[in-house]
Amino acid sequence: MKRREFLRKLGVGSLAALGMPYFAAAQARPVKLATLLPLTGPFAFAGNAGREGFVDGVEYVNEVLGGIGGRRLELIVEDTGYDVARGTAAFNRVITRERPDELLFVYGDSTGLSKALAPEIARLNLPYSATGYANELANPQNYPTMFLFGPIYNDMMEALLRQVRLQRPRARIAFVYSNTEFGRDPIPYGRERARALGMEVVHEEITPVTITDPTPFVLNLRRANPDFIIIHGYILTVEPLILRSAQEQGLRAQFMGTYFSAEPLLIQRAGPSADGFVVTYHHPYWYEALVPAVEEMRRFRVRKGRDISYRPTYYMGTLAMTLGLAEAMRRAAQAGRLTRAGVVEHLEKIGDYNAMGLVRDFNFVNHRLPQTRLFRASVRDGRFNAITDWLRLG
CATH class of the missing domain: 3.40.50.2300 (Response regulator)
Structure with a gap:
């Protein structure tokens, strides 16, 4: 299938098919995704690979998919060193600094950090996910805005x-x-x-x-x-x-x-x-070339002048999460609900989307994807x- 036809099937317009951004309102405030990652410390390898997946995902959303309802998706990155105290401090910095109508999602680095932040996340009605897949967190009654983009x-x-x-x-x-x-x-x-x-x-x-x-x-x-x-x-x-x-x-x-x-x-x-x-x-490997997302992201990285050799599993995971989140945000924007509550609502309703094969589907059960x-x-x-x-x- 030709790339232009493939992107048209995704609902992407002609400018996007050419790799050009199209924004209905160029000066609109950005939509922000904050990530708290272990860029140093014992799990730095995973953290840096994850960061690369976020970068590619956010740039792909902006440059190919046209952003979020005419607004640019902006990535915020903070290093936690895989330390709960540092992660909590980073979270507090982001929350203090950013506007609530712009910061619509936060991603944490671990089970421990997620549990530490849970009360504040609930108070802020802030959509959230994390690297960890803790059993306790897959509970929308206790954690109504937390989503795990994989099995517990x-x-x-x-x-x-x-x-x-x-x-x-x-x-x-x-x-x-x-x-x-x-x-x-x-x-x-x-x-x-x-x-x-x-x-x-x-x-x-x-x-x-x-x-x-x-x-x-x-x-x-x-x-x-x-x-x-x-x-x-x-x-x-x-x-x-x-x-x-x-x-x-x-x-x-x-x-x-x-x-x-x-x-x-x-x-x-x-x-x-x-x-x-x-x-x-629960994702494809970078070497599974028949998966549409792998082929598409290789082309995208070539265009950006980036290495297309093997990308780690942690890259694939954050890339999948970014595209799934962006789809929920786009649907929320189309419904006039691009707010924190709207993102939660539409994450719960994107089961027909699979991010070009990066997941089986986004049918959340108790806010996790029970498939592998x-x-x-x-x-x-x-x-x-x-x-x-x-x-x-x-």
């Missing part, structure tokens, strides 16, 4: 345990997780669900978010002798060390992980020990390959 951690655990059941119904399970809110979040559900499915939870190993020597943890796992080991609560800081050490120690178990382990950099860092590692992941696919690491290919179609989890 319990959903991810459910998907993995379903796969375990298919492979070995009476499996022995071990959990490895970080001593953070992020790490602990789905473990109670995992314990209960594994047992309900007839599996035995034989061991749990809790570690810091970064470690230097994985040997003691792996020796404990080897003594427990599980069939499957589910790792959660890290962003490539511990998984490669555990995998390499497990191979060295002769630990024969199937390793699995959740969204934040689903990055091919894990294969590069872990080497042959990563082969067969199964993960949950499973992928398996191939060292030979240097990538994760899909082993399931979309799984609906709620």
Whole structure:
């Protein structure tokens, strides 16, 4: 399909199809999206990749899709260092500085920050999302303006345990997780669900978010002798060390992980020990060239003079969120409701949109998207390959 025809099907006019902005009111106040990201600290790799997805998404909205109802979408970026106190301070700076009729969405860096900000977000009626997928936050009764643009951690655990059941119904399970809110979040559900499915939870190993020597943890796992080991609560800081050490120690178990382990950099860092590692992941990879969004964003980056080599999963996630949010904002503007309340209303009604294939759809259930696919690491290919179609989890 020619690009002009493709964009016309998205509802984009002729000027946009040529890559030219069109604004009904060039001097209109901008619509602002504030992002609080870990650009430094232990998760800086993910934070900076996420920032790049936001930048591309916002520029694409402005330059190709024509902005938001004649207004320019503006990106605000603050560094949190993956620290709740710094993130809270950054949030307060943004809220104090920006006009409420311009600042229509905030994106945070973590489960911990989201919980810390929750009362103020509710008071301000401020639409919000975050890098984390905490179970507690997918609750529109308690958090009416929070949206999770993916499955919650319990959903991810459910998907993995379903796969375990298919492979070995009476499996022995071990959990490895970080001593953070992020790490602990789905473990109670995992314990209960594994047992309900007839599996035995034989061991749990809790570690810091970064470690230097994985040997003691792996020796404990080897003594427990599980069939499957589910790792959660890290962003490539511990998984490669555990995998390499497990191979060295002769630990024969199937390793699995959740969204934040689903990055091919894990294969590069872990080497042959990563082969067969199964993960949950709810966007396409940059190498899935048949997905319209991948093809379109490659063209867009070429036009901007940007690198089109592999973009990380964290980029794909923030890009998807930006395009989904912008669609809700555009619909709110068309309805004369481009306000914080209007954005919430229209996020709840964009189930027919899929951001050119970046998600299965935007059908929110309890303000989260309960869908994912499973992928398996191939060292030979240097990538994760899909082993399931979309799984609906709620």
